[in-house]
Amino acid sequence: xxxxxxxxxxxxxxxxxxxxxxxxxxxxxxxxxxxxxxxxxxxxxxxxxxxxxxxxxxxxxxxxxxxxxxxxxxxxxxxxxxxxxxxxxxxxxxxxxxxxxxxxxxxxxxxxxxxxxxxxxxxxxxxxxxxxxxxxxxxxxxxxxxxxxxxxxxxxxxxxxxxxxxxxxxxxxxxxxxxxxxxxxxxxxxxxxxx
Amino acid sequence: xxxxxxxxxxxxxxxxxxxxxxxxxxxxxxxxxxxxxxxxxxxxxxxxxxxxxxxxxxxxxxxxxxxxxxxxxxxxxxxxxxxxxxxxxxxxxxxxxxxxxxxxxxxxxxxxxxxxxxxxxxxxxxxxxxxxxxxxxxxxxxxxxxxxxxxxxxxxxxxxxxxxxxxxxxxxxxxxxxxxxxxxxxxxxxxxxxxxxxxx
Numbered sequence: 142x143x144x145x146x147x148x149x150x151x152x153x154x155x156x157x158x159x160x161x162x163x164x165x166x167x168x169x170x171x172x173x174x175x176x177x178x179x180x181x182x183x184x185x186x187x188x189x190x191x192x193x194x195x196x197x198x199x200x201x202x203x204x205x206x207x208x209x210x211x212x213x214x215x216x217x218x219x220x221x222x223x224x225x226x227x228x229x230x231x232x233x234x235x236x237x238x239x240x241x242x243x244x245x246x247x248x249x250x251x252x253x254x255x256x257x258x259x260x261x262x263x264x265x266x267x268x269x270x271x272x273x274x275x276x277x278x279x280x281x282x283x284x285x286x287x288x289x290x291x292x293x294x295x296x297x298x299x300x301x302x303x304x305x306x307x308x309x310x311x312x313x314x315x316x317x318x319x320x321x322x323x324x325x326x327x328x329x330x331x332x333x334x335x336x
Numbered sequence: 337x338x339x340x341x342x343x344x345x346x347x348x349x350x351x352x353x354x355x356x357x358x359x360x361x362x363x364x365x366x367x368x369x370x371x372x373x374x375x376x377x378x379x380x381x382x383x384x385x386x387x388x389x390x391x392x393x394x395x396x397x398x399x400x401x402x403x404x405x406x407x408x409x410x411x412x413x414x415x416x417x418x419x420x421x422x423x424x425x426x427x428x429x430x431x432x433x434x435x436x437x438x439x440x441x442x443x444x445x446x447x448x449x450x451x452x453x454x455x456x457x458x459x460x461x462x463x464x465x466x467x468x469x470x471x472x473x474x475x476x477x478x479x480x481x482x483x484x485x486x487x488x489x490x491x492x493x494x495x496x497x498x499x500x501x502x503x504x505x506x507x508x509x510x511x512x513x514x515x516x517x518x519x520x521x522x523x524x525x526x527x528x529x530x531x532x533x534x535x536x
């Protein structure tokens with residue numbers, strides 16, 4: 142066998158394979174387009190997973206209510222906290238609403254137990270994680286205002302040294318209430334227009 | 337004692353080296369020497385015995401291997417002139433087949449496989465480049481049309497259902513989750529009760 146023959150054969154094979162690849166690639170482009178219709182299930186409609194999550198949230202709220210009526214605020218707090226770790230369907234708008242409402246209640250429970258800073262953290266996390274404005278977000282701002290008021294009251298209780306801080310907290314409380322009112326007005330206007 | 341058969345020198349037994357040559361052997365040796373002389377002079381006798389012809393061929397090969405062959409002055413001059421003519425693109429004057437073999441022809445033969453290799457490689461490289469540099473496919477992604485379903489069947493924000501939350505009801509999440517759950521349960525049941533493809 143002549144020495145150049147393997148080289149020629151390899152080169153010819155390489156070019157043949159390359160041309161085949163190009164041809165196949167061109168054929169792929171002519172593939173049929175995807176279907177333009179699909180059913181609404183299961184991403185958009187109310188499904189079992191959403192109902193289960195809502196049902197669990199409802200039960201945790203009921204438990205918390207019973208504990209609160211019994212004066213067991215710590216147990217009520219634990220029960221409400223469990224709502225935050227419920228698994229909702231991905232992208233379900235109800236998830237954010239339910240969690241923000243639970244955070245509002247949780248913050249109020251914490252304030253009533255003199256855990257003002259943790260209450261502020263709970264509210265701030267909820268506001269930071271919210272993807273859209275809603276009445277529930279507005280409610281979180283309302284609770285945030287109440288927490289600022291609680292901080293102002295605590296600063297006032299310190300006497301003269303806490304007066305400046307108390308005034309600052311009151312200013313922040315007013316800002317939070319204003320933000321809540323602003324969101325509520327905007328959303329109400331939108332709902333009126335939709336009707 | 338071995339016997340010599342002079343008429344069959346190649347097939348007969350080999351005589352003893354110390355043995356005296358017979359007159360017949362001497363005569364045969366002289367005749368073969370004449371033949372060799374003629375062969376060297378380029379006048380090989382047309383007819384000779386098979387044994388003599390074989391010996392002449394062997395002698396010719398040995399002489400050629402020793403490199404003692406020399407072309408005649410005319411022949412040398414003719415070959416050199418042919419070579420020079422071909423070098424400048426001319427045609428060999430001596431039309432004989434024993435003329436100078438052109439150097440360009442073997443070179444061309446050597447080029448052919450490499451030319452094929454180069455061409456194939458170029459084609460392969462071009463194909464790879466086409467694959468690589470091809471303009472990115474612009475897919476027109478059309479949003480699939482969602483089959484229309486009633487709003488009450490869908491997962492959606494609870495704002496229209498709950499409305500603005502008054503400050504004194506800020507912690508009344510329990511009542512609100514009851515509303516939301518009841519509303520979504522209605523939609524879920526309605527969807528489950530409606531036959532697929534039928535109108536609600």
